Amino acid sequence: MITKDSVAHVADLARLSFTDDELEQYTSQLDEILNMVDQLAEVDTEGVATTTQSVHLENVMRADVAVAQADLTPILANVPTHKGTLIQVPAIIDKEED
Amino acid sequence: MDFFKNDLSALHDQLASGELTASTLTDETLAAIHAHDDVDAFLALNDDAAKAQAKALDEAGTFASPLAGLPIAIKDNIVTKGLTTTASSKILGNFVPPYDATVIEKLNAAGAINVGKTNLDEFAMGSSTENSAFKVTKNAWDHTKVPGGSSGGSAAAVASGLVPAALGSDTGGSIRQPAAFNGIFGFKPTYGRVSRWGLIAFSSSLDQIGTLTRTVKDSALVLNVIAGHDDKDATTAEQPVPDFTAKIGQSIKGMKIALPTEYLGEGVDPQVADQIRKAADQLRSLGATVDEVSLPHTKYAVPTYYIIASSEASSNLQRFDGIRYGFRAEDVKNLKDVYVRSRSEGFGPEVKRRIMLGTFSLSAGFYDAYFKKAAQVRTLITNDFAKVFENYDLIIGPTTPTTAFTIGEKVTDPLTMYMNDILTIPANLAGLPAASVPAGFVDGMPVGLHMIGKHFDEQTIYQVAAAFEAANDYVAQIPGGAR
Numbered sequence: 253m254i255t256k257d258s259v260a261h262v263a264d265l266a267r268l269s270f271t272d273d274e275l276e277q278y279t280s281q282l283d284e285i286l287n288m289v290d291q292l293a294e295v296d297t298e299g300v301a302t303t304t305q306s307v308h309l310e311n312v313m314r315a316d317v318a319v320a321q322a323d324l325t326p327i328l329a330n331v332p333t334h335k336g337t338l339i340q341v342p343a344i345i346d347k348e349e350d
Numbered sequence: 351m352d353f354f355k356n357d358l359s360a361l362h363d364q365l366a367s368g369e370l371t372a373s374t375l376t377d378e379t380l381a382a383i384h385a386h387d388d389v390d391a392f393l394a395l396n397d398d399a400a401k402a403q404a405k406a407l408d409e410a411g412t413f414a415s416p417l418a419g420l421p422i423a424i425k426d427n428i429v430t431k432g433l434t435t436t437a438s439s440k441i442l443g444n445f446v447p448p449y450d451a452t453v454i455e456k457l458n459a460a461g462a463i464n465v466g467k468t469n470l471d472e473f474a475m476g477s478s479t480e481n482s483a484f485k486v487t488k489n490a491w492d493h494t495k496v497p498g499g500s501s502g503g504s505a506a507a508v509a510s511g512l513v514p515a516a517l518g519s520d521t522g523g524s525i526r527q528p529a530a531f532n533g534i535f536g537f538k539p540t541y542g543r544v545s546r547w548g549l550i551a552f553s554s555s556l557d558q559i560g561t562l563t564r565t566v567k568d569s570a571l572v573l574n575v576i577a578g579h580d581d582k583d584a585t586t587a588e589q590p591v592p593d594f595t596a597k598i599g600q601s602i603k604g605m606k607i608a609l610p611t612e613y614l615g616e617g618v619d620p621q622v623a624d625q626i627r628k629a630a631d632q633l634r635s636l637g638a639t640v641d642e643v644s645l646p647h648t649k650y651a652v653p654t655y656y657i658i659a660s661s662e663a664s665s666n667l668q669r670f671d672g673i674r675y676g677f678r679a680e681d682v683k684n685l686k687d688v689y690v691r692s693r694s695e696g697f698g699p700e701v702k703r704r705i706m707l708g709t710f711s712l713s714a715g716f717y718d719a720y721f722k723k724a725a726q727v728r729t730l731i732t733n734d735f736a737k738v739f740e741n742y743d744l745i746i747g748p749t750t751p752t753t754a755f756t757i758g759e760k761v762t763d764p765l766t767m768y769m770n771d772i773l774t775i776p777a778n779l780a781g782l783p784a785a786s787v788p789a790g791f792v793d794g795m796p797v798g799l800h801m802i803g804k805h806f807d808e809q810t811i812y813q814v815a816a817a818f819e820a821a822n823d824y825v826a827q828i829p830g831g832a833r
Contacts, residue, residue: 259706266664266709267671267689268702278706284765285707289653292723295730302725303732305555305585306781307542307805312584326432326448330675341673344685 254283351378353514354828358568361420361514365413372419372463376404379421379465383512389488389497391507393426394434395466403463416571418461423507423516426467427474427550428559430454433464437550438482439472441670441677441696451548452583453517453559453576460575468503468516472698473667474524474552476500477770480761481700488757490532490829491795495754498528504562505532510829515572516562521553522655523749523774525560526786530749530798533788533824535815537561537569540806541781542587544573545580551666553659554585556778565825566787566816570594573808589806597813603637605814606742612648613747613773613800621792626748629789629799629818633746636817643742645734648776650727652768655775656704657711657724663701664708670696703764732780739804744814747773749786749798773800783808787815788824796824 259279263270270278324337333340351361364370380397400421407419424430427437429447431454436442454464471481479487479502487502489495490509497506501518505528508516518525520538529536538560546557559576561569577591609630614623630640672678672692679691697705711720738745750773760767777784782802789799799818803811819825 254710258710262706262710262713265713266705267668267686267693268697268705269690269694278703281703281764282706282710285656285703285768286710288765288768289657289720289724292650292653292657292727293719295647295650295723295727297723297726297730300726300729302722303728303779304725305541306732306779307540307585307587309542309585309587314581314584326446330445330448332672332675332678339674342682342685342688346683 254279254286351375353511353564356514357565358416358420358514358571362413362416362418365419372404372407373401375419376400376421376463376465379513383466387512389490389493389506389510390485391468391487391503391510391512392423392466393436393438393469393484393503396430396433396464399433400463400465407461413461415460417457417575420462420515421465421513422457422462422572423466423468423504423513424454424464425470425501425504425516425518427470427519428453428517429548429550430464430467433467435467435550436484437473438470438484439697439701440483441692443483443677445676449548452545452580454548456576462575465513468501468507470503471500472701473550473663474500474519474521475663475700475704477523477527477767478761479503480757481698483698486757489754492754494756495795496531496757498531498754500524501562502528505529505534505536508532508562508564509534514564515568517559518562519549519557519559520778521556521659522778523771525562526749526774526784526798526800527771529562529786530796531754533796533827535563535566535569535785535787537573537785537811538777538783539573539577539808540783542585543589543783543806543808544576545578545583545586547580547582553662554666555662556659558778566812566819567595567598570598570812587806592809594808594812597809598816600813601637602633602814602817605638605744607633607638607640607814608643608738608742608745609640610645610648610738610745610747611642612645617751617769617772618748619752619792622748622750622752622797625790625792625797626746626799630746632821633814633818636821638814640746643738645738645776647727647731647734651731651775651779652772654724654727654731655771655779656707656768657720658728658779660704660708661711661721662708664705664712667701667705672696700764728779731776735776735780735782735802743810745802747800749773749800753792753795753797777802781805783811785811785815787818790822790824
């Protein structure tokens with residue numbers, strides 16, 4: 253049984269925030285999903301290797317060649333706020349503490 | 351232009367002979383979408399660029415490439431330079447990509463014309479296209495039903511005759527399930543066959559780009575263009591790319607086909623199962639053998655998938671932080687607040703649910719019991735397939751347990767929605783090529799016959815699918831509600 257507190261902890265790890273009602277809802281939904289997932293426990297996986305990709309490629313290498321970035325305009329057009337070619341972000345410390 | 355009567359080859363012939371111009375075809379296609387997108391398939395139309403591209407083709411007069419001048423729709427999680435690409439998420443609502451995905455570069459080079467971007471479940475997470483932040487797409491056969499998902503917009507656009515072909519992406523069935531629900535042909539190539547450079551990543555060990563078309567041959571024509579190694583996607587294979595149309599039309603006499611018992615078991619609508627048994631008999635009458643086999647770990651595919659896909663998604667979606675592009679929350683206190691508020695306001699509920707499940711599965715104390723366990727069961731599921739493929743050329747079954755369900759029916763119940771993908775997920779976990787072929791109707795709604803092939807053996811699927819298509823008239827049947 254997953255608790256509301258642990259869901260709140262996971263939300264913090266995932267950089268998400270929820271209202272109290274949402275937290276209740278996510279707790280019960282995740283609990284249901286984890287119950288479904290828990291049937292994996294009945295599978296004997298002793299000594300079974302993990303699969304993380306299905307084509308079995310290993311160490312795909314390429315030459316480390318610098319490529320000049322083309323026009324920055326379309327990239328900067330997507331940036332919420334920027335100054336020249338620099339991306340602006342809010343202060344790392346709280347505004348109130350400025 | 352009537353795309354129910356004209357497949358890509360017929361359109362190509364008309365363009366090559368000068369009977370039809372690319373501009374006329376493009377103008378007519380766009381006008382029809384503007385006027386008759388009754389299924390709400392499209393999010394954005396590429397009017398100006400498409401028309402300019404058609405005009406240039408007409409001026410050059412070169413229609414040697416089989417796709418030159420032909421309209422195609424693109425799922426909106428594939429980035430298109432200068433054309434808004436949202437992945438149906440508010441967090442990318444204003445995103446205008448500065449580059450083209452490799453598949454778009456290849457289509458452009460072949461002269462294909464991207465007419466517009468189609469709706470999907472947000473970040474391709476869903477099975478009904480109801481998780482889009484922008485609109486609910488309808489099933490081409492019955493507008494009260496879902497088109498499936500996540501490539502629901504691409505499937506409904508092709509099925510309702512708005513475009514002859516579309517690209518989709520398939521992580522757990524997102525091409526094949528909507529193809530089945532809309533009575534068209536959906537194809538997911540082998541993992542590594544098509545570059546994902548420029549596909550907005552959901553689950554990197556599962557995602558694959560593929561096609562949605564009315565006919566089998568049209569799919570092969572599109573795959574011929576988009577397949578192949580790409581230096582920009584290190585997971586693409588250095589395999590030679592054959593002509594995928596080469597075996598279309600060849601007899602399937604002597605073909606050894608397996609029908610897993612588990613694929614007609616509990617949860618599969620008896621009428622759908624009957625339709626698949628009939629399809630198996632038909633394949634026998636065409637000279638193939640069809641034997642029952644077992645894939646014993648099938649029932650663990652859904653939990654395995656939801657752990658792996660959600661874990662990878664939680665990692666992939668960390669890039670959406672409101673800093674460099676996309677939605678940024680206003681009136682924030684500090685940098686962490688930008689991340690938290692932009693993500694919380696920008697992502698929809700299903701995306702958050704999967705990020706939460708994935709973050710949990712990877713978190714300290716739970717990694718072994720969840721992520722590692724799922725990655726081990728994935729090996730067992732892959733081994734099941736390998737064993738069957740020692741003796742068989744192809745595996746068949748239903749694409750989906752039921753026909754399309756009603757809009758709103760499952761959207762509040764994530765678990766029921768997840769179970770809908772049980773038959774398509776295994777091919778993604780094992781990286782195998784797979785397709786859904788129209789196989790008749792139950793109560794007026796289309797049924798899909800699922801075909802799974804060996805790694806990099808797309809051609810056997812095309813061969814058998816084309817033989818099955820030719821033996822039936824399903825491709826000639828069109829939605830009553832379409833224009």
